[in-house]
Amino acid sequence: MIVGDDGATRARSFGELVVAIEGFAARLVSRGIRRGERVAIAAPDPEYMVVATLGALRAGVVPVVLPDPSGRSPEVWRAEATEVMRATEAQRVIRPSTRGSLPPLGEVREQLIDDLGEHPLGPVFLAPAAL
Numbered sequence: 001m002i003v004g005d006d007g008a009t010r011a012r013s014f015g016e017l018v019v020a021i022e023g024f025a026a027r028l029v030s031r032g033i034r035r036g037e038r039v040a041i042a043a044p045d046p047e048y049m050v051v052a053t054l055g056a057l058r059a060g061v062v063p064v065v066l067p068d069p070s071g072r073s074p075e076v077w078r079a080e081a082t083e084v085m086r087a088t089e090a091q092r093v094i095r096p097s098t099r100g101s102l103p104p105l106g107e108v109r110e111q112l113i114d115d116l117g118e119h120p121l122g123p124v125f126l127a128p129a130a131l
Helices: 014-030 046-058 074-088
Strands: 038-041 062-065 092-095 109-112
Touching: 014 046, 038 046, 038 074, 046 062, 062 074
Parallel strands: 038 062, 038 092, 092 109
Antiparallel strands: none
């Protein structure tokens, strides 16, 4: 069960979650993000955060979770996120293209990944050698 910021709930089976995680991991690899690389995750909602974090781990990427922007001014959130990225040496930000409540981070390299559903080629299970 996934509870959104607005309180709405949505059910996702374990199998659907696995497919979403594998698909997200495959998208990271296809964008040239390498095993061991640190990437910041800017998530506008809990479902995106879960899938992006577990997808990053599945791809061998080190996820750095940025602070939740809720209740913060864009300037304060940007300063906090920039400090987290500096401290962790994360070089990229992964976020959906629809920012929602996420202000831009400026000169940071962003990877836009929207779809948390099924991978366009069907379920993709990454072999250890691909990671």
